[in-house]
Amino acid sequence: MGTAMYRLRSLGPRPVRKAGFMAIAAALTLSGCVSLGTKPPDELLRLTAAETSPAGAVASAQLSEAIVVLDPEADRGLDVLRVPVIVDASSVSYLKDALWIEKPTRQFRSLLAETLRARTGQLVVEGGDFEVTGRTLIGGRLIQMGYDAQKSAVVVRFDAMRTDRGAGPIQTRRFEAVVSNVEPKARPVGTALNTAANDVARQVADWIKG
Missing domain, CATH: 1.20.5 (Single alpha-helices involved in coiled-coils or other helix-helix interfaces)
Structure with missing residues (x-):
């Protein structure tokens, strides 16, 4: 027991x-x-249009008369969420603690479209299937949108391509904006990139108006 x-x-x-x-x-x-993993970046960067259509503004036209803004092409090193830093002629790095909230090509397309609406007053649409019916197609290649370490400057360079249906040959033009004396940190670089991108968008819009 x-x-x-x-x-x-x-x-x-x-x-x-x-x-x-x-x-x-x-x-x-x-x-x-439930671990959150690595620490998130200090800054999430985005482009915002300095010029926008006022609330209530109406642009009325046939879709065939619209301006269509297409996604620009870009090299793989640029078409990512990180911000490229040109170290020298043969070396590229990425800016520490900074990420785009969306790929810069898509953001620039939206910025350009909004600037065109504000400066032309015309019907402007973005990408999709509209390119088969729009009157004026705006595409091109985003060559540079990042920081130049040798010049301590932000550079935005865009090779625009304009196609007017039934109105002559394709036209191309290079546009560029530079903001100098920029500290290589996420916040000042992000602000400068937004300024330079808006400058380029205004140049393109004036070209389209002319």
Whole structure:
């Protein structure tokens, strides 16, 4: 009898220890699942149009008469969420602690479209299937949108391509804006990039108006 009692007592605590161990293991597993991972960047950069159509503004036209802004092309080193830094003629790095909130090609398209609406007053649409019906197509290649370490400057360079349906050959023109004396940090670079991108967008809009 005494032996039986001893065995019962010795077996009793084991399920408790096992349950405690399982609870701890589950907690550790859960904490791993909800971990936020690496520290997020200090700045998420975006482009915002300096000139916008006022609230209530109406542009009415047939879709065939619209200005269509297409996604610009870009090299792989630029068509990413990181901000390129030109170190020298053969080396490119990326700006620390800064990411675009969306790829710069798509952001520049939206910025250019909004600037065109504000400066031309015409119907402006973006990408999609509209290119098959629009009167004026605006595309091109985003050559540079980043920081030049040798010049301590932000540079935005865009090779625009304009196609007017039934109205002559394709036209191309290079546009550029430079903001000098920029500190190589996320916030000042982001502000300068927005300024330079708006400058280029205004130049393109004036070209289209002319």
